[in-house]
Amino acid sequence: MKLPIKIALFLMALLSVMAACTNKNASQRATQTNTDKRYSYEYVKKISVTQPKKALQVLQHAEEHKLMSPIDINILRSKVYYNSMLDYKKATFYAEAALNDSDINNRPEQLMSLLYLAALEYYNCGNYAKCLNMADRAITTGYKYDNRRLVGQVLTTMGQCHSEIGNVGHAINCFDRSIIIFKGEVKKSPNWNLYYALTTSNALKANAYLEMKQYKELFQMKPEYEGTLNKLNTLPEGISGVNDLANATFYSIYAIGYEEMGNHAQGSALYDKLIVTRAANTPEGATFVVPYLMLTKHYNEALSKVNEMESVWTRSGKDTIDYNYIHNILANKAKTLQAMGRYKESLETGIRAYDLNDSLNRRIKAQNALRVSEQLGKKMLKKHIERQETLLRINHIANIVIGALLVICIGLMIIGFRINKKLKAKNQAASTLVKELLLYKKQLMDHLAADEANNAKNNRKTLEANDDKQQQYDEFLRMEKMVIDRGLFLQPKLERSDVAKEMGISTSHFNELFARFSDQSFTNFINDLRMEHAAKLLKDKSNYTIEAIANECGVPIRQTFYRLFSKKFGMTPAEYRNVVADE
Template sequence: MEKLRERKTLSPHRMDIVEGDLYFNTGKYYQALKFYKRALESDSVKADDKQYMEQVHRMISSYDCLHDELKKADYVKLLLQKAKACGNKEMESIALFNMGKMIYYQEDKKQGYELMNEAIELMKNTDYKYKYDNLRYNYNTLLIMQQRDNQYEKALKTLDLLEEIVTKDMEGTTDIGSLTDKEKKTMYAQRALILSRLGRMQEADEAYRAWLAIGDTYSKDDYLIIPYLMDRKLYDKVIEMNKAHEDFLYTHNDTVTYHMRTIKRSLGDAYEKKKEYKEAAKYFKDLAILIDSLKVREQKSSALELAKIYETHEKDMQIKEQKAKLEEQHIILVAILGVLFLAGLAFYLVIRHLRAIKRKNRFLARQIDSQLAYREELHKANEEIKQLLKQQHEPSLPIASGKQTQSREKEEDYGDIRTSAEDKKLFEELDRLVEEDKLFLDPNISRELLLNQLHISKNTFAQLIQAYSGTNFSGYINNKRLDYSIHLLKDYKRYTIEAVATDSGFSNVRSFYRIFREKYGMTPSEYRNTFEKE
């Protein structure tokens, strides 16, 4: 290219187009865009509508390969407007097809398909020199989308149209070696899969045999037959094919590729279907590592390509490039300093937050211990008062005896006629029963058990719990369990949290964690750690 430019064999804009094509065809799309843009801005291209539209088409293809949908959309609109204004059907077809693709991937699949089919019909009625190349691309794209959407009947029709173009002689078109055989093998693989998904197994098997007849040529595209083999449960065949490709790539040190990614996934799926899970796990692990490696390589490749763009500028741009590099280095330095500052600030904030959590946990732990100590002192005081009353021979009314017991059994029929003093004494008996026998430690404790022992109605029981514990039966029992768990957490430091939860009567450790946190504002582990540090 440098020698051609020195000789001035072609005009500057033609040289830019040729060099842009060179980079595009070698996958260096950023560098291709540099030359395509310069050609598009030249007066010669702007003055020729046909050249201008072809150049816009090149811009669309580049941004399509770079997955830059926003810039691609701008050029698609530009091409569509220009093509309609000029009455150029082939360029209108190209613009419509690209627009249909974009709309399809924006999840408006119905309109996307309509535009793509409209574009295909337009292209069929042109005498464009690249007509059949474009139709091949269009049908192959449609085929992928229809299979993805499980539209196998439509996919089969599309495949028939594609096969018609590939197999028949096209007058006035360039013969590209054995491209036809390669595409035939691809189509047989696709036909086998589509017919298999439609349940037409005999025809699918015939297509597979035709695929086999072509032989081992173009083996790089053998991945297309894998879904059919998986449908037919020919897992050993899948493994055999992919193992051979895997060994070939390892032999040639060509392992970080999308081809290898497809091989690893197919092998993992096949071994999984065979229920050889150890082998499947190995390949899925390799697949995860490979995907990460591919991402890193793509990033490096893009970075190198962008760097190369700066190196290929003309000599009159060198000073500007050096200035840009200095500014870039300055920005990177500032960015690094900013990142370091933000990292330091984030570290400081995290440490401060952790310290605040520790202080809060210590405060909450002291509150928990204070409340439990106060409750124990109150309980002792109540017991002392009861002892004094007994010593003074004050009469005590048994709660569940004689007529009183009978009246409880008939409360549902005659209404609640107890006094608040009787209610309190009844609740105290309930509480004593639960505490002394440690009934709350039974994860299967029920209301019925206590109702049978106290001989009271469900309504009375619920009212007593709500009035004197401030919660329902589940909350009352869980509060007892939490108190007991605090004792275990403090006195039995070698107990696991699971053991504490089980011994405290909770059915599972998850419930224990949730209820403990809701009441105390910290987890059991945090409470124990705070207590140990204290």
């Protein structure tokens, strides 16, 4: 799953819980003597998303003056801390407090929604065993009281658990079952709560397809998902600001999907819609925009968003030993820094995330051990400890394997260093040989020029005395010297006819000379001269780029230049330049 989108999907799933209480709950709360709407369950639930601090203040006042029942207060606090404050430890504390209240069994509708809420909270803590335990209790209770809505909602959470452990196919099956349930429910009662639950299931399913890169299925479900979202937008919001969150989630998922498919125009269009949503412009909005920014290589902007989210987290005084902080903030920060090439900072962030995750695991183990000791007794504690010891053994084995892999990596690095050293020595020797060959060729050309001057002094009779073969060979050498002296080989599209014209002979005669005295093709002959000239430029003109030298040598195509140079000298132009630069 695309990690930065997870928190948004978790939030969507949680918000659907806030609408789970039926009219029966409302009637139960209506029997309370308090008539001030500011201290009603529905009012606090409504402001819990957009005004969480105010909601907590209202609940504090209600508790001090006994204006609401303890169960309602604990449930609402759990929702506020989970939904808006992202403080999962406090959220699970208040959820457990409400579940341990003996009066909760007399409120089956609240019990079912609370079990679902607790399942989501434990899921976000990374405690999947506890999450599935709560989900199982919720489904059992839902079937007992024939609450299909609750079953559909809990199925989405179970699907998320399956997705987290890698069983994405089964996760999609859970999402499909929840979609079928909610489709049936909206036909009977097309209200905002049900359409939001249906939209959430579609969002989770779409994100699962995105994770598995099943783009065909992702875009096949787009019309139905978008239609449900459009219908949701036409209905009065049950919770302020939630429709905006649903829209941002849709835009984020499909912007990423289109971008990964190479449809940059569609991805950009959806991203433009995403960034004008209110959700995307909050510090927590990094969960929506960072994946797209990473895909489009806007690393600085992505890092700025992640840093802003981290800054808000730390300023709020939240505990950094937290599943969301470790897996959604630090993990994405490390990935962004790595993509920017800031490897040291990326490594430091990754190590920090690892250390915090280790502390989180130890804390969860301690908390679980205490809870088991208090609730289930010594027998269950023994089983729990045995499971923890098994996990520790597995961790120990994993550490050994990681250590072995580290040793192997170090060994490979040493081998690579030695190979590199040998390669450098080989390149040094090859460079020396290249210089000797170039010097020899220059001397040969100079000798040819001297012979030509001497021949000019001889009389016509001596020239006529030479046999025909010697004359043709001398003519071939003059041709070679002319090509070098006049720099004809530097022309990108030099033909045989061009050289023959410069010599003042026919093309057929030139072909005869070349075929008789050259042991290579005309193309290879010219390319050899170009590469020899390139070797000289690489040494003499260190301020020239390799591409500029390639163009000057008549080989404008970079790949062709590298191939020809490596073929002639046994090393790349860059390696050759490094060798001659060290001399």
